[in-house]
Amino acid sequence: MTELDTATQRPDLPAAWTPAEVEAELYQRWVDRRYFEADVKSDKPPFTIVLPPPNVTGSLHMGHAMNHSVMDALSRRRRMQGYEVLWLPGMDHAGIATQNAVERDLAKQGLSRQDLGREKFVERVWEWKEEYGGKILDQMKRLGDGIDWSRERFTMDEGLSRAVQTIFKKMYDDGLIYQAERIINWCPRCQTALSDIEVDHSEDEGELVSIRYGDGDASIVVATTRAETMLGDTAVAVHPDDERYQHLIGTEVELPLTGRRIPIVADAHVDPKFGTGAVKVTPAHDPNDFEIGQRHGLPNLTIMDGRAVITANGPFLGLDRFEARPAIVAALRAEGRIVAEKRPYVHSVGHCSRCNTVVEPRLSLQWWVKVESIAAAASAAVRDGRTKIHPAELNKRYFDWTDNLHDWCISRQLWWGHRIPVYYGPNGEVVCVGPDDEVPTGEGWRQDEDVLDTWFSSGLWPFSTLGWPESTEDLKKFYPTSVLSTGYDILFFWVVRMMMFGLYAMDEVQPFDHVFLHGLIRDQYGKKMSKSKGNGIDPLDWMERYGADATRFTLLRGTNPGSDMAVAEEWAAGSRNFTTKLWNATRFALANGATVARPLPARDELTAADRWILDELDALVSSVDSNFEAFQFSRACEALYSFTWDEFCDWYLEIAKVQIADGRAEATQSVLGHVLDVLLRLLHPSIPFITETLWTALTGGESLVVAAWPAASGAERDLEAKAEIEGLKKLATEIRRFRSEQGLKPGQKVAGKVRGACCVGLLDQVPSVRSMTRLTEPGEEFTVSATLEVGLPKGAVKVELDLSGAIDVAAERKRLAKDLAVAQKELDGTTKKLGNEAFLAKAPADVRAKIEERKATAESEITRINERLAALPEA
RNA sequence: GGGCGUGUAGCUCAGCGGAAGAGCACUCGGUUUACACCCGAGCGGUCGCAGGUUCGAUCCCUGUCGCGCCCA
Numbered sequence A: 001m002t003e004l005d006t007a008t009q010r011p012d013l014p015a016a017w018t019p020a021e022v023e024a025e026l027y028q029r030w031v032d033r034r035y036f037e038a039d040v041k042s043d044k045p046p047f048t049i050v051l052p053p054p055n056v057t058g059s060l061h062m063g064h065a066m067n068h069s070v071m072d073a074l075s076r077r078r079r080m081q082g083y084e085v086l087w088l089p090g091m092d093h094a095g096i097a098t099q100n101a102v103e104r105d106l107a108k109q110g111l112s113r114q115d116l117g118r119e120k121f122v123e124r125v126w127e128w129k130e131e132y133g134g135k136i137l138d139q140m141k142r143l144g145d146g147i148d149w150s151r152e153r154f155t156m157d158e159g160l161s162r163a164v165q166t167i168f169k170k171m172y173d174d175g176l177i178y179q180a181e182r183i184i185n186w187c188p189r190c191q192t193a194l195s196d197i198e199v200d201h202s203e204d205e206g207e208l209v210s211i212r213y214g215d216g217d218a219s220i221v222v223a224t225t226r227a228e229t230m231l232g233d234t235a236v237a238v239h240p241d242d243e244r245y246q247h248l249i250g251t252e253v254e255l256p257l258t259g260r261r262i263p264i265v266a267d268a269h270v271d272p273k274f275g276t277g278a279v280k281v282t283p284a285h286d287p288n289d290f291e292i293g294q295r296h297g298l299p300n301l302t303i304m305d306g307r308a309v310i311t312a313n314g315p316f317l318g319l320d321r322f323e324a325r326p327a328i329v330a331a332l333r334a335e336g337r338i339v340a341e342k343r344p345y346v347h348s349v350g351h352c353s354r355c356n357t358v359v360e361p362r363l364s365l366q367w368w369v370k371v372e373s374i375a376a377a378a379s380a381a382v383r384d385g386r387t388k389i390h391p392a393e394l395n396k397r398y399f400d401w402t403d404n405l406h407d408w409c410i411s412r413q414l415w416w417g418h419r420i421p422v423y424y425g426p427n428g429e430v431v432c433v434g435p436d437d438e439v440p441t442g443e444g445w446r447q448d449e450d451v452l453d454t455w456f457s458s459g460l461w462p463f464s465t466l467g468w469p470e471s472t473e474d475l476k477k478f479y480p481t482s483v484l485s486t487g488y489d490i491l492f493f494w495v496v497r498m499m500m501f502g503l504y505a506m507d508e509v510q511p512f513d514h515v516f517l518h519g520l521i522r523d524q525y526g527k528k529m530s531k532s533k534g535n536g537i538d539p540l541d542w543m544e545r546y547g548a549d550a551t552r553f554t555l556l557r558g559t560n561p562g563s564d565m566a567v568a569e570e571w572a573a574g575s576r577n578f579t580t581k582l583w584n585a586t587r588f589a590l591a592n593g594a595t596v597a598r599p600l601p602a603r604d605e606l607t608a609a610d611r612w613i614l615d616e617l618d619a620l621v622s623s624v625d626s627n628f629e630a631f632q633f634s635r636a637c638e639a640l641y642s643f644t645w646d647e648f649c650d651w652y653l654e655i656a657k658v659q660i661a662d663g664r665a666e667a668t669q670s671v672l673g674h675v676l677d678v679l680l681r682l683l684h685p686s687i688p689f690i691t692e693t694l695w696t697a698l699t700g701g702e703s704l705v706v707a708a709w710p711a712a713s714g715a716e717r718d719l720e721a722k723a724e725i726e727g728l729k730k731l732a733t734e735i736r737r738f739r740s741e742q743g744l745k746p747g748q749k750v751a752g753k754v755r756g757a758c759c760v761g762l763l764d765q766v767p768s769v770r771s772m773t774r775l776t777e778p779g780e781e782f783t784v785s786a787t788l789e790v791g792l793p794k795g796a797v798k799v800e801l802d803l804s805g806a807i808d809v810a811a812e813r814k815r816l817a818k819d820l821a822v823a824q825k826e827l828d829g830t831t832k833k834l835g836n837e838a839f840l841a842k843a844p845a846d847v848r849a850k851i852e853e854r855k856a857t858a859e860s861e862i863t864r865i866n867e868r869l870a871a872l873p874e875a
Numbered sequence B: 001g002g003g004c005g006u007g008u009a010g011c012u013c014a015g016c017g018g019a020a021g022a023g024c025a026c027u028c029g030g031u032u033u034a035c036a037c038c039c040g041a042g043c044g045g046u047c048g049c050a051g052g053u054u055c056g057a058u059c060c061c062u063g064u065c066g067c068g069c070c071c072a
Helices: A019-032 A062-080 A095-108 A118-132 A135-143 A158-173 A227-232 A287-296 A321-334 A372-383 A392-404 A454-458 A473-478 A488-505 A539-546 A548-557 A569-591 A608-629 A633-661 A665-683 A688-699 A719-741 A763-772 A809-834 A837-842 A845-871
Strands: A046-050 A084-088 A177-187 A192-194 A199-213 A220-224 A235-238 A252-254 A261-266 A278-281 A338-352 A360-369 A388-390 A422-424 A430-432 A481-487 A512-518 A750-755 A786-792 A795-802
Touching: A019 A135, A019 A539, A019 A548, A019 A688, A046 A062, A046 A473, A062 A084, A062 A135, A062 A481, A062 A512, A062 A539, A062 A548, A062 A608, A084 A473, A095 A118, A135 A539, A135 A548, A158 A177, A158 A430, A158 A454, A158 A488, A177 A287, A192 A360, A199 A227, A199 A321, A220 A227, A220 A235, A220 A278, A227 A321, A235 A287, A261 A287, A278 A287, A287 A360, A321 A338, A372 A392, A372 A488, A388 A392, A392 A488, A454 A488, A481 A488, A488 A512, A539 A548, A539 A569, A548 A569, A548 A633, A548 A688, A569 A633, A569 A665, A569 A688, A608 A633, A608 A665, A608 A719, A608 A763, A633 A665, A633 A719, A633 A763, A665 A688, A719 A763, A719 A786, A719 A795, A719 A809, A750 A763, A786 A845, A809 A837, A809 A845
Parallel strands: A046 A084, A046 A481, A235 A261, A388 A512, A481 A512
Antiparallel strands: A177 A192, A177 A360, A199 A220, A199 A338, A235 A278, A252 A261, A422 A430, A750 A795, A786 A795
């Protein structure tokens, strides 16, 4: 262990671990020593994680804290394993979210962005970013993130903007980016187009009104939840096979309130079973109607502007859509055209994911990415295993997306973002400009006003941050990245886009080898935690009160691929208790001379307990390793927790006390030192702060951050030692149980003899058992007043106690009766099984032998217990 | 409507063909020379329901009911 100073010195550990006071200082020391800075010239194998860039508007919430705990644990372990680790940080400019935030600020001063003008407004956003944008980065430091701050990026910085322009140009030239007029999701408040994934659907209460178009035999009834759109109807559609309407197909009907005559068309997409089987067709304001309109050559009549205000001439001109709706219904009612009304009528309504405004479908000219070929490539990379998704169950959802992706609307009518690099000339010229191309100037030339969807630039993140389009050393060394860790909720928002862009830009090399998808954090009511709902627990609050380590451990302990986790205060407190336990155990071991300065004694010089704990430790290393490799953080944490608390603290430390007192101090101190050394290394990726403090105190080493990761020995387990310690546990537990049920105070010393330990191979363990169960040596006046027997695999051990008086016979009968019932149940079960001929004929021999052994044990237990019961005095 | 997942102790979850587990909560007892953020003992479940496969099912299959998520 080369990282250890030979002249080990031991700073005294304070009595209590006070994370809030010391974590920041520890973190700064790591940063100052530049442990987290990746060396591109290193010949170590690379391990790369790009941080999912948080929104510049964001602050750290539990979802981040969980994801960061995962990424930090993964990268710290790899660093200890000898990888050249790069964890690259940065932020996303978050187009709509940031623009909205700044607009809200302006609104407080009574200003709009239009008042400032585009240039000034964008300046304002940059100022806002400088002032508030760094918040989340400082919060990451508190969590302990081992991030390479020297490589911090921003999606709007110069290099990334260059990457955006480069790929836009490349895709434009390849015919993968085009302009088209289509129905898009439009937010009337944000005044911009939205992609499908920026629209959230919810079941809202609305109204369903049925309106009669036309009169008499030629009339037809249509139902709608958006009555105001009837002003833009250009047809009524029915199913071609619908018997009810055969006579009307091809005729015209008068559209109420407008006097316009519109055709009745037959279209197979109309569901004859829904409502009256006839639908109004508003091509300019509904995506399905737009399709119908295309098929039948209907005009697209726009009747609302970008603010969802009616523009159709007439009495409703200038009304907002939600004012127009009741007004139009009232006007129709006055004409006797409302034949049915259902209110409330619950139906699915789309909302802007940024401001929750009801989305209005709108016909407009936008820029699109043709996804077919790049989505197919993204699909192929997962199908052929270049990128592995964890858990694999989410592959199907991934394929559902990549195989059915619609062309992606990438233009946004915002000011904050990457402006589309397309210029229009005075004579209808359209020129797409690359980063090194000359921008056309002169009379009549103007740039496209729109900016790109935020996900366009964040989709380039895995390679743009490494210097692409330049062929940089970083790109060569650290691409493809090793793991992308994120919540499954943004698999499609972001992961699919990165896959498409990465494969396209990097010659089919995947952006990441592994995609780890964790679940969502839920509150104690099982509700998703989110900024918008305001039901989040603040991870900073936990860090303040319980420490960053406890916060991290809580989150890691609940993290399994793809499954959600509910968190509550008690969990964080439990993790804090765990760190306290570790602190006290290490402090105690150090006070008793635990050391790594001497080599571990040879195997045959160790006690069974020493050999057992070392074997357990070895098994722990394997378990932590395999679980980390499989992203099973929860299992890894459980293994670490139970080894630390249950095996090491509850048993080995108690045994160690006896061994040290009995003249085996040197060897025991070495074992203690060794176990703690390895254990702290294993825990470091999960709880870096406390382990760093304890480990440097124990070993005098420089830092765990750059210490070596332990390797499992692969040696066979010492089964004899294991059996001995299991016997010790059983013996101690049974004596404690007897004491407890006899009403003895835990600390009360009782004289006692342990008989027959040698016959079952437990002689060496007796001193430990006596110490753990407060048995004192029998004196001259020793009188056996109680005897208990503990059944062990090799036979029973008899414990004779002098309780200085009569025992509680009733309690003892109860205890024995309970044991008897357990043994009887066991006997019944095994007897039945062994009496089943089919079982005897078909069950494998080892299973049969096991059942036979269990039956024999049950029988001897029953005999033994019955004898004890018979020997008890009458109650 | 289509797809996926899930129902195990009061709560949150692990286990997934051969003896029902953890943490928290709860009960009892504790100034035990590391730790009351602790120690010891205990209580608590016909593993959603109904069929089937099997010598054997919490575990596999089918159906059913409840819940959740994604897509329409």
